[in-house]
Amino acid sequence: MFIHEIRIHPKCSGTYSLETDSAWSGSPPSEFGISASVRSASFRGFPVGGASHPAALLRDQLEEQFGIWASLAERNGQFLENTSMLYWRGEDLVLTAGCLEKDSLDLRYETELLRIEREKLEALAAASLEISCVGWNSEAQCVCDCAESAGFILWTHFIDAGSPIACVSCGQNVPLYRLPESVRYPLWNWASAYRKCDWLNMDCGFGERWASCQMRDADSGLMREGRALASMLESACGIPVWVYLYNDRTVRRFRARCPVCGQELRRSEDFPQFGGIQNAEYVLMAFLCPECRLGTNAPF
Numbered sequence: 001m002f003i004h005e006i007r008i009h010p011k012c013s014g015t016y017s018l019e020t021d022s023a024w025s026g027s028p029p030s031e032f033g034i035s036a037s038v039r040s041a042s043f044r045g046f047p048v049g050g051a052s053h054p055a056a057l058l059r060d061q062l063e064e065q066f067g068i069w070a071s072l073a074e075r076n077g078q079f080l081e082n083t084s085m086l087y088w089r090g091e092d093l094v095l096t097a098g099c100l101e102k103d104s105l106d107l108r109y110e111t112e113l114l115r116i117e118r119e120k121l122e123a124l125a126a127a128s129l130e131i132s133c134v135g136w137n138s139e140a141q142c143v144c145d146c147a148e149s150a151g152f153i154l155w156t157h158f159i160d161a162g163s164p165i166a167c168v169s170c171g172q173n174v175p176l177y178r179l180p181e182s183v184r185y186p187l188w189n190w191a192s193a194y195r196k197c198d199w200l201n202m203d204c205g206f207g208e209r210w211a212s213c214q215m216r217d218a219d220s221g222l223m224r225e226g227r228a229l230a231s232m233l234e235s236a237c238g239i240p241v242w243v244y245l246y247n248d249r250t251v252r253r254f255r256a257r258c259p260v261c262g263q264e265l266r267r268s269e270d271f272p273q274f275g276g277i278q279n280a281e282y283v284l285m286a287f288l289c290p291e292c293r294l295g296t297n298a299p300f
């Protein structure tokens, strides 16, 4: 992933400073002249005593507004899920987060809602957001750069933090911010719910059976919503959008039937457009129902 640093340097009136104590070591800033317990409480966001100090109030408002903006950017696919951290560094409020690409935060991917929230933050700070890519790590998730994709697949899993949409032709991630705006937040929400189900499934404890049924049953609440979103995306993009159906059962017979329409499933080798998926070590979409746009790794 590409690590980004998003920084804002609030321009204050000069009558007070947002700078943290130079001897700061985990305690709240001390320049406000309030008791340690009150400072501690206000620093954690509780509306008590010293939090009404203009500097503390502004700092809380900045953190809150930055958090709103970051949460929307994550749902827009611009930050990988659960990778961001917001903190003060001197007088700067800084967010570090992982992104799929070096240019994930490019302004061309900004939605109207994100622009409004960014401008609120910048107005509050009387300063602009400064964005830079500061590094990368080997948890790289490759991103699709096909000029034309033969289709998409809706699928994710418990440790996936990227987009729930993969390209059929190359098998790589298609960032949400490259998809039509109308489907980004619903897809992000669905992926988040799916990953929670997969966590319950992988933890093999409480909720395992319920969660695995949600992922396996084409007619569960989770998968009905997933299939509806896939068909929305298909209408918006004009290319087929397939849905992966989880299957942890053993292969009993070669030909199995689609759980939705009852037709025989077909092998994905018969569909040359599934190039990227077939080359994967683990054949995600080994069997397909072209009618219902469902695929699975083994017959049901």
Ligand SMILES: [Zn+2]
Pocket (backbone or CB within 6 Å): 144, 145, 146, 149, 167, 168, 169, 170, 171, 172
């Ligand atoms: Zn691709």
Ligand SMILES: [Zn+2]
Pocket (backbone or CB within 6 Å): 258, 259, 260, 261, 262, 263, 289, 290, 291, 292, 293, 294
């Ligand atoms: Zn079918």
